[in-house]
Every structure is written in structure tokens, then in C-alpha cells.
Amino acid sequence: MSQDTSSTEAEREETDQLITTDPGRGGLSEQDNTSTVMTGDTIIQSRNLDVFYGETQALQSVDLDIPENQVTAMIGPSGCGKSTFLRCINRMNDLIDVARMDGELSFDGKNVYDDDVDPVTLRRRIGMVFQHPNPFPKSIYDNVAYGLRIQDRDVDMDSVVEESLKKAALWDEVKDRLNESALDLSGGQQQRLCIARAIAVDPDVLLMDEPASALDPIATSKIEDLIEELVEDYTVVIVTHNMQQAARISDKTAVFLTGGELVEFDDTGTIFENPESQRVEDYITGKFG
Amino acid sequence: MATDTTTESGFGTVSRTKGIVFEYLTLASSVAGILALSVLLGYVFWDAFGMESAEIAWYGAFALLVVVPVLAFVAYTQRNPVAGEAALELFSTTMGGILGGLGTVTILEVVTGADIWFGYFVTVVAPLCALYLYGRSQPNASWVGLAMLGFLVLGPPIGTALLPITTTIVALIGGPFVYLFTLTIPGALVLRYVVEDYLELGDGDLTAGVMVAVALLAVPLVDRLPLVSRSVWAIFLTTLFAPLAVVVWKNLADRERRAGFAGPGVFAAGIGVLLVVTDRTALNGPTPWFDWQYVTTSPSRFADQAGLYPAIIGSVGIIVLVALITMLLGVGAAVFLEEYAPDSGLGGAVARFIRINISNLAGVPSVVYGLLGLAVFVNLANLGVGTVITAAFTLSLLILPIVIISAREAIRAVPDSLRQASYGMGATRWQTIRNVVLPRAIPGILTGTILALGRAIGETAPLIMIGVATTAFSPPEGIFSKTSAMPMQIFAWSSFPSQEFQHGVVAAGVVTLLVVLLTMNSIAILLRNKFEQEEL
Ligand SMILES: Nc1ncnc2c1ncn2[C@@H]1O[C@H](COP(=O)(O)OP(=O)(O)OP(=O)(O)O)[C@@H](O)[C@H]1O
Ligand SMILES: [Mg+2]
Numbered sequence: 001m002s003q004d005t006s007s008t009e010a011e012r013e014e015t016d017q018l019i020t021t022d023p024g025r026g027g028l029s030e031q032d033n034t035s036t037v038m039t040g041d042t043i044i045q046s047r048n049l050d051v052f053y054g055e056t057q058a059l060q061s062v063d064l065d066i067p068e069n070q071v072t073a074m075i076g077p078s079g080c081g082k083s084t085f086l087r088c089i090n091r092m093n094d095l096i097d098v099a100r101m102d103g104e105l106s107f108d109g110k111n112v113y114d115d116d117v118d119p120v121t122l123r124r125r126i127g128m129v130f131q132h133p134n135p136f137p138k139s140i141y142d143n144v145a146y147g148l149r150i151q152d153r154d155v156d157m158d159s160v161v162e163e164s165l166k167k168a169a170l171w172d173e174v175k176d177r178l179n180e181s182a183l184d185l186s187g188g189q190q191q192r193l194c195i196a197r198a199i200a201v202d203p204d205v206l207l208m209d210e211p212a213s214a215l216d217p218i219a220t221s222k223i224e225d226l227i228e229e230l231v232e233d234y235t236v237v238i239v240t241h242n243m244q245q246a247a248r249i250s251d252k253t254a255v256f257l258t259g260g261e262l263v264e265f266d267d268t269g270t271i272f273e274n275p276e277s278q279r280v281e282d283y284i285t286g287k288f289g
Numbered sequence: 290m291a292t293d294t295t296t297e298s299g300f301g302t303v304s305r306t307k308g309i310v311f312e313y314l315t316l317a318s319s320v321a322g323i324l325a326l327s328v329l330l331g332y333v334f335w336d337a338f339g340m341e342s343a344e345i346a347w348y349g350a351f352a353l354l355v356v357v358p359v360l361a362f363v364a365y366t367q368r369n370p371v372a373g374e375a376a377l378e379l380f381s382t383t384m385g386g387i388l389g390g391l392g393t394v395t396i397l398e399v400v401t402g403a404d405i406w407f408g409y410f411v412t413v414v415a416p417l418c419a420l421y422l423y424g425r426s427q428p429n430a431s432w433v434g435l436a437m438l439g440f441l442v443l444g445p446p447i448g449t450a451l452l453p454i455t456t457t458i459v460a461l462i463g464g465p466f467v468y469l470f471t472l473t474i475p476g477a478l479v480l481r482y483v484v485e486d487y488l489e490l491g492d493g494d495l496t497a498g499v500m501v502a503v504a505l506l507a508v509p510l511v512d513r514l515p516l517v518s519r520s521v522w523a524i525f526l527t528t529l530f531a532p533l534a535v536v537v538w539k540n541l542a543d544r545e546r547r548a549g550f551a552g553p554g555v556f557a558a559g560i561g562v563l564l565v566v567t568d569r570t571a572l573n574g575p576t577p578w579f580d581w582q583y584v585t586t587s588p589s590r591f592a593d594q595a596g597l598y599p600a601i602i603g604s605v606g607i608i609v610l611v612a613l614i615t616m617l618l619g620v621g622a623a624v625f626l627e628e629y630a631p632d633s634g635l636g637g638a639v640a641r642f643i644r645i646n647i648s649n650l651a652g653v654p655s656v657v658y659g660l661l662g663l664a665v666f667v668n669l670a671n672l673g674v675g676t677v678i679t680a681a682f683t684l685s686l687l688i689l690p691i692v693i694i695s696a697r698e699a700i701r702a703v704p705d706s707l708r709q710a711s712y713g714m715g716a717t718r719w720q721t722i723r724n725v726v727l728p729r730a731i732p733g734i735l736t737g738t739i740l741a742l743g744r745a746i747g748e749t750a751p752l753i754m755i756g757v758a759t760t761a762f763s764p765p766e767g768i769f770s771k772t773s774a775m776p777m778q779i780f781a782w783s784s785f786p787s788q789e790f791q792h793g794v795v796a797a798g799v800v801t802l803l804v805v806l807l808t809m810n811s812i813a814i815l816l817r818n819k820f821e822q823e824e825l
Pocket of ligand 2: 082083084131209
């Protein structure tokens with residue numbers, strides 16, 4: 001694995017092409033978390049991850065290596081624990097009182113459930129777009145600026161807001177009403193606003209829980225373009241129920257099945273064309289859900 | 290279209306009988322409630338204003354001079370709503386200014402006095418305002434909130450410690466100057482902002498200068514007026530005259546809104562003519578018990594000289610303290626119980642125990658709180674029998690459970706998805722509470738507090754227990770001095786044998802209580818609307 005920190009942008013892209021198959025299992029657990037990690041290196045790694053909500057088990061010993069600067073898709077039937085896995089990564093499960101987890105989950109080589117990890121700083125590096133749009137009852141502008149304000153970022157607020165809204169394919173629709181309530185937007189616009197809000201603070205990883213479920217095809221394709229653009233600098237983990245979407249945009253696909261087990265995790269092409277497990281094939285072809 | 294395919298029975302029907310019966314039952318119960326209340330209020334107002342002594346002709350004149358012109362104006366505003374808006378603005382500015390001015394005079398002049406006000410202005414009010422403005426202009430400076438909290442907590446004790454010094458300063462410069470510096474000049478700055486940036490009417494500096502000049506130049510004139518001191522002038526200039534001048538200016542500047550002046554105009558003219566007519570002719574008008582004399586003089590053995598002034602001041606002083614105490618403690622406790630307290634483990638059990646018991650405390654009869662106040666604040670803490678502070682603490686205890694419960698409800702009504710959104714952005718718990726939970730919960734918290742304060746101001750039983758005087762001939766001079774309160778005084782009068790007391794004076798007392806209550810509520814509603822607007 002290349003440890004060269006001084007690689008240029010072009011070299012980075014090259015490595016991106018080269019290393020697509022081997023996610024570099026276990027290669028990072030011993031490293032410190034100064035970001036020497038390279039494209040294609042594992043940035044998020046789970047080992048034997050179990051999650052329980054009270055008595056019910058939502059995830060069963062999940063082992064997963066999410067590569068940096070790539071799109072990882074998670075698919076699987078409703079209730080199989082996809083959102084739960086996402087919430088584990090940025091410790092949003094801490095907020096659920098009955099949630100309990102076992103096993104290990106590391107980000108940048110550091111177990112995020114260690115005592116010395118502050119979930120607040122963790123979440124500042126791992127942004128999240130939720131399954132249901134949840135804009136604040138504030139103006140559109142204030143929504144996008146929220147993260148910058150709470151993080152005391154010394155940036156040109158106006159231009160970051162504009163930039164983020166443009167990336168989220170929302171700018172043209174809202175540029176004349178930035179001071180109006182975000183709640184007056186349509187459901188799809190709200191979802192794009194939430195995406196803009198999440199990317200405004202420039203996180204390392206973006207977790208997206210069905211970001212396109214409320215969007216029309218045009219907005220969806222804009223969001224997919226955005227995701228493609230984002231992976232140049234960010235790592236994207238996306239949950240989707242749309243198989244074509246997963247096939248289109250992701251480099252890696254993880255298939256969860258009911259009961260919270262990770263059945264298969266591989267290159268997207270392999271999963272969709274030539275899956276190892278019969279159950280995965282049945283799920284993808286719609287025989288089983 | 291589809292009619293030709295439907296059969297004789299159509300799609301069939303679903304019975305609505307139960308639903309219709311239920312609808313009319315609910316309607317009947319609300320009508321019954323409103324009727325009962327308006328009969329009661331009508332009765333009280335009839336007595337308080339001495340309506341029985343007016344002759345039919347007076348009612349005719351009243352209808353002709355006041356009701357008809359005002360109704361005509363209202364009808365006109367149906368066609369020209371802008372004028373109606375302008376009239377409402379003028380009217381509410383005037384009424385709000387008068388009530389606000391009276392309230393300020395009562396609190397600053399009578400209850401605290403210029404010296405105490407100055408002390409806390411310097412240590413609490415001014416820093417808070419300055420920080421607020423700074424925070425507004427620099428939204429990124431997150432330390433501002435913490436600093437404000439610091440001044441809120443540390444300011445009062447520091448202010449109290451510095452009181453000897455500030456009192457000396459006030460003695461040197463004099464009360465009127467204190468108000469000039471603490472009210473008129475900040476007011477002028479607000480005016481400057483409103484005129485120049487907010488309404489964009491004209492030159493803000495000039496306006497502010499004119500206001501300060503008027504404040505100073507009118508002093509020789511004010512000195513010649515009876516009843517009006519320089520301090521009162523400074524206060525009313527800030528609360529009434531300056532805002533009114535701006536509103537008049539704003540509405541004059543807009544051609545369409547000018548018609549709005551007709552509304553307050555016909556009303557004032559109608560009342561004026563009516564007063565002159567009643568005065569000059571043999572027409573008998575009503576002989577109100579509730580009048581200027583009533584609210585400005587002390588109680589008396591003679592019904593027509595009786596006044597409620599000391600009790601009004603006492604009640605207002607008590608209720609202001611109660612509002613401060615319960616808002617701070619109640620909102621604090623509610624935020625802790627909802628946002629910080631753990632749900633499980635030993636901490637969770639303790640929190641659950643506290644929650645359940647707060648709910649139980651809300652149902653405890655008020656006499657019990659009186660007893661508690663007597664034991665704790667009078668005997669144990671030695672705050673004195675029947676003093677303002679004892680009464681305030683006792684009534685605060687009484688309504689604290691209600692305030693906590695309603696604040697908790699309001700906080701709980703904030704959708705969890707908003708908290709998640711905030712935490713997901715990497716906000717700390719405090720940032721989430723400050724930026725997401727509280728802004729959204731404050732309207733609900735205020736509603737609960739209004740209701741609770743309404744209950745507190747009318748309570749008699751706990752006040753009897755802690756020895757609040759039924760009749761006081763002078764208002765309290767500070768929070769540690771003995772006081773009376775409106776419900777106590779009204780209660781005392783109602784046991785007087787004379788008809789005049791039992792009907793007129795008591796009814797006027799009830800009306801006064803209602804007016805104070807309504808004023809309080811309108812302030813709270815204004816605040817609430819302001820917060821609701823901020824939260825888009
Ligand atoms: N807060 C919670 N408390 C208790 N159980 C929960 C909670 N959240 C999720 N679960 C349970 O955990 C399991 C996994 O839920 P999760 O939300 O991760 O599913 P999902 O794969 O995201 O489904 P969907 O595709 O419908 O969003 C489900 O059985 C669900 O009932
Ligand atoms: Mg989900």
C-alpha cells in the first residue's frame with residue numbers, strides 16, 4: 001500500500017483506478033489517525049459489529065471495509081439494519097437510549113467507540129444526510145450556514161452557502177428566496193437542502209441514507225452527479241433501495257439481508273453480475289425481499 | 290359522467306348521526322362556557338363602571354358619538370385594509386405605550402427606585418444588550434452566548450455588591466439623569482436604527498438627536514406640570530411619545546395609510562365630545578368606580594375615596610419577581626429533565642422520581658404552599674412576614690410545577706429529527722439546545738408561563754398564610770418591605786357591609802386585576818409572536 005503523502009492529484013486518480021479490488025483489509029488498524037491514508041485505502045472498518053436495540057438484534061457481526069474516496073452502496077430489504085450501520089459510523093446511535101453495540105468500528109484507524117473519542121468532533125468529520133428530510137425551521141441560508149456557525153469556521157459564509165447549494169443542485173431554485181423558511185420547500189428540495197447543509201462543512205465522509213428517495217429523476221441524476229463529483233475528495237456511503245442507482249454510482253456494494261447480517265460485500269460489478277450467494281442473487285433479481 | 294353507471298342506491302351512505310350529535314355537543318359546551326364567562330364579565334364591568342346611573346339618553350349619545358363613527362370606520366377598512374392596518378398600528382402603539390409607561394414607572398420608580406435600577410443596569414442590562422447586539426452582528430462569535438449567561442448569573446450578585454457605589458453615583462447625578470442615560474439615550478439609539486435601517490424613513494442621527502433634545506428642552510415645561518416628574522417624563526418619552534412619533538411619521542409618509550388616522554381620530558373626538566356634553570348638559574353619564582382616582586389613591590373608609598394603588602404596586606412587584614424566578618428555575622429544570630437527565634440507570638430512576646413528583650406537586654392545594662412558605666421563607670430564611678420577597682417566593686413555589694410541566698411539554702414537542710440533524714452536524718448538546726430546541730420551544734414555554742402567572746396573581750390563600758396585609762396604605766418601598774396585594778384588598782372589601790363597597794369598589798378591583806392580567810398576557814403574547822416569527 002502506498003504511503004506517499006506528497007502524491008499529486010493526478011497520481012491520486014491513477015491510484016484510484018489501480019486499487020479498486022483490494023480494500024486493504026486490516027491494513028490500518030495500527031496506524032495513527034493523521035490522514036496519511038491514500039485513495040482506495042480502508043477508511044472505515046468494522047469487525048464483529050453487533051448492534052442491539054433492547055433485546056432485538058439489528059446487526060449481526062458485520063465485517064466491512066469501506067474504501068476511501070469511493071462510493072460504497074448499501075442495499076437490502078427494509079428493516080435489515082442499513083440505517084443502523086450508518087448511525088454506528090458517526091455514533092448517532094449514542095442518542096438512542098436502548099441501542100447497544102459490540103465489536104469494533106474504526107475510522108481512520110481509530111476505534112470510534114474508544115473512550116477518548118469525542119462524538120462531536122467525529123460527527124464534524126463524518127457528515128450525514130438522513131432518511132427523512134429534516135431541515136431546521138430557519139431560513140434556507142441559516143440551514144446551510146448552521147454547521148459553519150456551530151463549528152466557528154472562519155470562512156466567507158455567503159460564498160460557501162452558494163457553493164454548497166449549487167453542488168446540491170438547489171441554487172437556481174432558491175437563490176431569490178434564501179431568507180425564506182426552509183419548511184416552505186418541497187420534500188425533494190428539502191432533501192437537497194439537507195445535502196447542501198451536510199457538504200457545507202466539508203466533511204471527510206458523507207453518509208447518505210436514501211438521499212434520492214423523494215426526488216424526481218432530474219434531481220436524482222443531479223444528486224448522482226454530485227456524488228460522483230464528491231468522491232474525488234470525500235468518501236461516500238449511500239443507502240439506497242434503487243438497484244440501478246447502486247449499480248450506476250457505486251464502486252462497492254454491501255448487501256444486507258433480514259436479520260442484520262451482511263451477506264455479501266464486493267465490487268459493484270461483481271455483486272450485480274455474478275454474486276456469490278444465491279440469496280443475494282434472488283434479492284437483486286427481485287425474487288426475494 | 291359517471292352518473293349513468295351508478296345504480297339507484299348510488300354508492301350507499303355511511304351513518305353520520307353520531308358524528309353530528311358529537312359536533313353539536315362540543316359546540317354547545319363551548320357556547321355555554323363563553324356565555325357564562327361573558328355574563329360574569331358583563332356583570333362586573335357594569336358594576337365597576339357604574340353603568341346603572343347613566344340615562345338612556347347618554348347611551349344614545351354614546352352610540353351616536355362613539356360606536357357609530359368607529360363602526361363606520363371599521364366598515365371603511367373593509368374596502369381599504371391598509372387604512373385599517375395603519376389605524377390598528379396607531380391605536381396599539383398608543384395603548385401599548387401608555388401601559389408600558391405605567392408599568393415602567395411602577396417598577397422603576399416605585400418598586401426599585403432609580404438607584405437600584407442604575408446598579409443593575411450597569412451590571413446586567415447594559416452588558417446583556419451590548420453582547421446581544423454584538424452576537425447579532427457577529428453570528429460566528431459563539432462565546433457571546435456563554436458571556437451572556439455569565440452576566441445573567443453573576444451580574445445580579447455583583448450589582449448587589451456594588452449597590453453602595455452606584456447609589457452614591459445616583460445621589461450625585463439625580464434620578465432624572467439616570468433615566469436619561471439608561472432609557473432615553475438607548476431609546477434614541479433604537480430609534481436611530483428603526484428610522485434609518487428598519488423602516489428607512491429618513492435620517493436616523495437627526496431623529497435620535499431630536500429625541501434627546503426634546504427630552505432636555507421639555508424639562509422647564511414638565512416642571513410646571515403637576516403630577517409629572519422629570520423621571521416620569523423621561524420614561525414616557527421613551528415608551529410612548531417616541532414610538533408614537535415614529536409610527537405617525539411612518540403612516541404619514543405613505544399616502545395610502547394616511548386614511549388610517551381617521552380611526553383613532555373619530556374615536557378620540559367621539560369620547561371628547563361625549564365628555565364635554567355629559568359635563569355641560571344635565572345628561573347623567575355613568576359614575577365609574579374604576580377611574581384615575583381609584584388606581585392612584587390608597588384605600589379609604591369611604592367608598593368614593595377608596596383606591597387600590599398600594600395593592601396594585603404590591604401585586605405588580607410580586608408578579609414581576611415571580612415571573613423572573615419561575616422562568617429561570619422552571620425553564621432550567623425542564624431543560625435538564627428533558628435534555629440532560631439520563632433515561633436509565635440510577636440517574637434515570639432519580640430523574641423519573643423527580644418527574645413524577647413534579648406532576649404531583651402541580652395538584653397540591655395552594656394553602657399547603659402557603660404553609661410551606663410560612664415555614665421556609667418566613668421562619669427559616671427570615672425573609673419577613675408578608676414582605677414582597679416572601680410572597681414572590683411562595684407564589685413561585687406554587688406555580689413552578691405548572692411552569693416546569695408546560696415547559697417540558699414544549700421541549701418534548703420539538704421533533705427529534707431536528708435534534709438529530711443538529712447532532713449530525715457535529716453540534717454539542719448545548720449548541721443543539723440553544724439553536725434548535727429552545728427557539729422552537731419558547732412560544733410554548735411562554736404560553737404555559739402566562740397561564741401560570743395568571744393563576745399566581747389571583748391567589749389569596751397562600752398570601753393569607755404568609756401574612757400579607759389585607760389593606761396597606763402605602764405601596765411597598767422595596768422587596769423586603771411589607772405589602773398588600775390586589776386579591777387580598779378585594780377580599781377585604783367584599784366583607785365590608787356597605788353596598789357601595791360590595792358592588793362598586795370590589796367590581797372595580799376585579800376590573801383592575803383583569804387589566805393587569807391582560808397587560809401581562811399581551812406582553813407575553815407579543816414576545817411569543819416575536820419568537821414565532823424569528824423561527825420561520
Ligand atoms: N430507535 C430504534 N429503537 C428500536 N429499534 C429500532 C430502532 N431503530 C431501528 N430499530 C430496529 O432495527 C432494525 C433495523 O432498522 P434500520 O432502521 O437500520 O433498517 P433499515 O435497513 O434502514 O430499513 P429501511 O430500508 O426501511 O430504512 C429494525 O428491525 C428496526 O425495527
Ligand atoms: Mg433506513
